Amino acid sequence: MTTVYDFTARAIDGADISLDRFRGQALLIVNTASRCGFTGQYSGLEDLHSRFADQPFEVLGFPCNQFGAQEPGSADEIETFCTTHFGASFPLFDKVEVNGPNxxxxxxxxxxxxxxxxxxxxxxxxxxxxLTDREGRVVGRFAPQVTPGSLEAEIARLL
Incomplete structure (x- = not known):
């Protein structure tokens, strides 16, 4: 059976990361963008990351430029934006496509x-x-309008 831990993704710094390094942790995986009406959710994602820092939980951010070209920057620009404006300290990955043939x-x-x-x-x-559980199974999918903070109780139940 495939789990989230069976995948690899390129980190924002260009290193290939096996998601197996997060084995045993619940994960909140989010496709992000720096010029979107929902960009402020970076603060909520960082709040979750901080709130559960001592728990088996991690937020993973995957920048994506497929929606209104709202993530046009380079990896360095994205990382600088996220850390400077939102103090993002959770793992960020290189830009990905979330739809289509690629x-x-x-x-x-x-x-x-x-x-x-x-x-x-x-x-x-x-x-x-x-949202994945600690066994790497997807247990929830949430629309962009769902704020990170509203997921706190659901995340806590997985831990």
């Missing part, structure tokens, strides 16, 4: 595990969130 394999799997509205596999916008 969809990152992680997102192909995530969207198969938890479909969206009317059974769609398509990610509709920035800041769509996937």
């Amino acid at each position: 969809r990152h394999p992680l997102y192909a799997w995530l969207t198969e595990q938890k479909k969206g509205f009317l059974g769609s596999r398509t990610i509709k916008w920035n800041f769509t969130k996937f």
Whole structure:
């Protein structure tokens, strides 16, 4: 059975990271963008990261430029923006595509595990969130409008 831990992604610094390094942790995986109406959610993501810092939980941010070209910057620009404006200290990855023929394999799997509205596999916008349990199974998919803070109780139950 495939789990989130079976995937690899390129970190914002260019290093390939096996998600197996997060084995045993619940994960909140989010496609992000720096010029989006939901960009302020970076603060909420950082709050969750800090609140559960001593728990088996991690936030993973995957910048994506597929929605309104709202993530046009380079990896360095994205990282600088996130750390300077929001103090983001959770792991950030290099830009990925979450839809279409070049969809990152992680997102192909995530969207198969938890479909969206009317059974769609398509990610509709920035800041769509996937929650995995500590065994690496997807247990929730949340629309961009769902704030990170509103997921706190659900995350706590997984820990």
